[in-house]
Amino acid sequence: MNFCGFSFDSETRGQVSRLAQSGRLPHAVIIESKSEEQAKNLAALLSAYAVCESEDKPCGVCRQCKNALSNAHPDIKKLEPDKKSKSGIYSIEQIRDLAVDAQVRPNDADAKVYIFEEADKRFPEVQQNAFLKLLEEPPQRIYFLLLVKSAKALLPTIRSRCTVIRTGGEEAISGEAVQSAKEIITGILSPREYELMLAMRALTDKTQQAGILLAVKNHLRDALVTLSGGDANSDKELARKLASKLTRKKIIEMIELTDSCDYKLRQNSNINLLTTWLCGEYRRILWQR
Numbered sequence: 001m002n003f004c005g006f007s008f009d010s011e012t013r014g015q016v017s018r019l020a021q022s023g024r025l026p027h028a029v030i031i032e033s034k035s036e037e038q039a040k041n042l043a044a045l046l047s048a049y050a051v052c053e054s055e056d057k058p059c060g061v062c063r064q065c066k067n068a069l070s071n072a073h074p075d076i077k078k079l080e081p082d083k084k085s086k087s088g089i090y091s092i093e094q095i096r097d098l099a100v101d102a103q104v105r106p107n108d109a110d111a112k113v114y115i116f117e118e119a120d121k122r123f124p125e126v127q128q129n130a131f132l133k134l135l136e137e138p139p140q141r142i143y144f145l146l147l148v149k150s151a152k153a154l155l156p157t158i159r160s161r162c163t164v165i166r167t168g169g170e171e172a173i174s175g176e177a178v179q180s181a182k183e184i185i186t187g188i189l190s191p192r193e194y195e196l197m198l199a200m201r202a203l204t205d206k207t208q209q210a211g212i213l214l215a216v217k218n219h220l221r222d223a224l225v226t227l228s229g230g231d232a233n234s235d236k237e238l239a240r241k242l243a244s245k246l247t248r249k250k251i252i253e254m255i256e257l258t259d260s261c262d263y264k265l266r267q268n269s270n271i272n273l274l275t276t277w278l279c280g281e282y283r284r285i286l287w288q289r
């Protein structure tokens with residue numbers, strides 16, 4: 001998969017590569033990101049993918065890709081909020097016009113892409129319901145990309161018809177954090193509790209905390225992927241070990257636990273109490289029946 005010079009976190013790269021391997025882009029994608037820039041980059045990449053005329057999409061060099069990546073493609077449209085609206089929302093007329101426009105053949109490529117930036121702010125419920133009709137019966141070769149800070153701001157009926165990709169916003173993971181996360185995972189699987197306690201001490205380094213927890217989650221997600229017969233993104237060996245000792249349910253529980261620890265750290269919880277608690281919880285999940 002060619003990322004056309006954009007840099008994404010390993011999770012995003014994995015998810016996009018899997019979409020590319022499946023050979024087709026879903027007709028509606030929600031891009032969830034705390035970083036607007038990352039969301040826009042991913043939208044540009046997926047748009048290039050949709051219009052690219054090469055076998056190996058997105059090639060980044062064909063005319064379609066070049067136009068897409070320089071925001072100058074006639075078939076890639078950004079829907080701006082209605083100018084008459086003071087609150088910067090889409091009007092119901094715009095959604096109706098969109099439904100008509102979506103039936104018109106593309107100008108240049110053999111696909112059309114509609115990008116909705118800040119969709120969580122611009123889409124009132126009535127407009128979402130109008131849009132839903134389009135999602136339910138999408139015209140051929142039409143793609144919708146909805147950029148949001150949180151997908152929860154969209155109606156469940158919209159979400160259930162879209163593929164959600166989360167990207168960016170997280171800190172880049174340092175090599176040190178990756179190593180510490182491996183030790184934590186090894187510690188979780190070890191029969192000796194002190195190994196896990198020892199590995200957890202890396203979390204006392206404030207500059208590394210977020211990266212370590214993110215890397216731990218990536219390993220756990222890799223184990224899930226391995227369990228469903230897929231290919232792990234990072235450490236295949238470690239993912240296999242996790243998958244051999246944990247059920248799907250336990251892995252999901254551990255991911256949620258790691259998430260809540262991340263949240264508590266941001267609330268400035270006492271780090272020693274937190275690591276002791278986390279250590280106990282990982283082991284409880286591991287051993288429970």
Ligand SMILES: [Zn+2]
Pocket residue numbers: 051052053054057058059060061062063064065066
């Ligand atoms: Zn191309």
